[in-house]
Amino acid sequence: MIIEVRDAAKSFPVRRRAGRFRRVREQVRAVDRVSFAIQPGEIVGYIGPNGAGKSTTIKMLTGILTPSAGHVRVAGLDPARQRMRLARRIGVVFGQRTTLWWDLPLRDSLSLLRHMYRIDRDRYAANLAAFTELLDLGPFLDTPVRQLSLGQRMRGDLTAALLHDPPILFLDEPTIGLDVVSKAAVRGFLERINAERGTTILLTTHDLDDIERLCRRVMVIDQGRLAYDGDLAELRARAATPRTLVVDLARPAPPLTADGASVTRVDGPRQWLAVPPGSSAAALIADITARYEVVDIALREPDIEDVIHQLYRQGLSTLEDSVP
Numbered sequence: 001m002i003i004e005v006r007d008a009a010k011s012f013p014v015r016r017r018a019g020r021f022r023r024v025r026e027q028v029r030a031v032d033r034v035s036f037a038i039q040p041g042e043i044v045g046y047i048g049p050n051g052a053g054k055s056t057t058i059k060m061l062t063g064i065l066t067p068s069a070g071h072v073r074v075a076g077l078d079p080a081r082q083r084m085r086l087a088r089r090i091g092v093v094f095g096q097r098t099t100l101w102w103d104l105p106l107r108d109s110l111s112l113l114r115h116m117y118r119i120d121r122d123r124y125a126a127n128l129a130a131f132t133e134l135l136d137l138g139p140f141l142d143t144p145v146r147q148l149s150l151g152q153r154m155r156g157d158l159t160a161a162l163l164h165d166p167p168i169l170f171l172d173e174p175t176i177g178l179d180v181v182s183k184a185a186v187r188g189f190l191e192r193i194n195a196e197r198g199t200t201i202l203l204t205t206h207d208l209d210d211i212e213r214l215c216r217r218v219m220v221i222d223q224g225r226l227a228y229d230g231d232l233a234e235l236r237a238r239a240a241t242p243r244t245l246v247v248d249l250a251r252p253a254p255p256l257t258a259d260g261a262s263v264t265r266v267d268g269p270r271q272w273l274a275v276p277p278g279s280s281a282a283a284l285i286a287d288i289t290a291r292y293e294v295v296d297i298a299l300r301e302p303d304i305e306d307v308i309h310q311l312y313r314q315g316l317s318t319l320e321d322s323v324p
């Protein structure tokens with residue numbers, strides 16, 4: 001395995017107000033005995049609510065934070081102790097920050113990185129050419145980074161993270177703030193480098209389309225504990241999320257009554273019905289079209305967002321048997 005985490009924990013000391021003048025010292029358990037292993041070539045999505053411990057995990061894996069307890073190995077190295085050696089084996093992109101130099105043209109930033117990582121000239125030229133083509137960097141290679149759009153800057157950051165051919169890429173919210181087209185470009189790029197170079201990718205995201213598009217495997221973290229580790233398909237099945245029937249009536253009407261289904265939303269002549277798992281959508285559609293004047297009707301499968309919401313409602317602890 002290329003990433004191994006066993007019982008890793010990270011606590012932060014914090015001071016909490018307790019009364020008007022008193023402050024008490026406490027430990028916040030940001031990551032609480034988390035274990036997982038990732039094989040070379042996997043793309044794994046790491047998701048969870050705000051403050052769940054995603055960034056803290058990534059920071060332990062990249063050597064920025066030292067674990068309070070447990071065992072962490074990345075590419076055979078101890079990240080916190082062997083941070084410089086690890087830097088040659090990993091690429092890191094934090095969507096909220098850039099590793100590029102604001103005042104320099106993108107091309108010069110990349111060239112500085114070449115020297116920092118001691119990438120030989122031929123390899124650098126080949127990689128720069130490849131990424132320029134894949135990410136369409138040509139039009140803005142000579143533009144100072146501060147003038148780049150967010151999407152252009154992200155493409156620059158991805159290039160910067162991969163110029164030294166690292167076998168592992170860590171991404172923290174790589175599509176945050178990007179428009180639809182840039183998101184698609186980033187996802188397509190990640191898919192290709194994984195397929196063509198076998199790059200192992202661990203990505204945290206709040207954008208569930210990233211997960212749908214890129215990851216077969218997901219890990220869900222909640223309050224510092226790993227709540228699920230497994231197939232995306234299995235996660236979907238476990239959540240037993242209702243499908244949705246979207247009904248367009250000829251005119252606005254009070255909520256429909258239909259056997260087994262309940263109206264979850266009404267907007268003018270359009271109504272949304274939750275179809276319980278296991279019940280027949282065909283029978284429901286037949287019943288509704290027989291009794292109401294229906295202009296259009298569509299059955300929508302749950303998307304990953306529905307699944308995650310449902311899981312939070314069920315309580316994430318219902319998933320814990322998926323975790324080793």
Ligand SMILES: Nc1ncnc2c1ncn2[C@@H]1O[C@H](COP(=O)(O)OP(=O)(O)OP(=O)(O)O)[C@@H](O)[C@H]1O
Nearest residue numbers: 012014028030048049050051052053054055056057
């Ligand atoms: N340096 C720190 N000092 C004190 N508490 C911290 C520190 N860093 C993180 N925490 C706390 O640890 C918990 C986990 O934070 P973390 O940033 O890992 O969550 P996250 O899952 O990445 O959240 P988000 O999705 O909001 O980025 C939170 O309660 C956070 O407040």
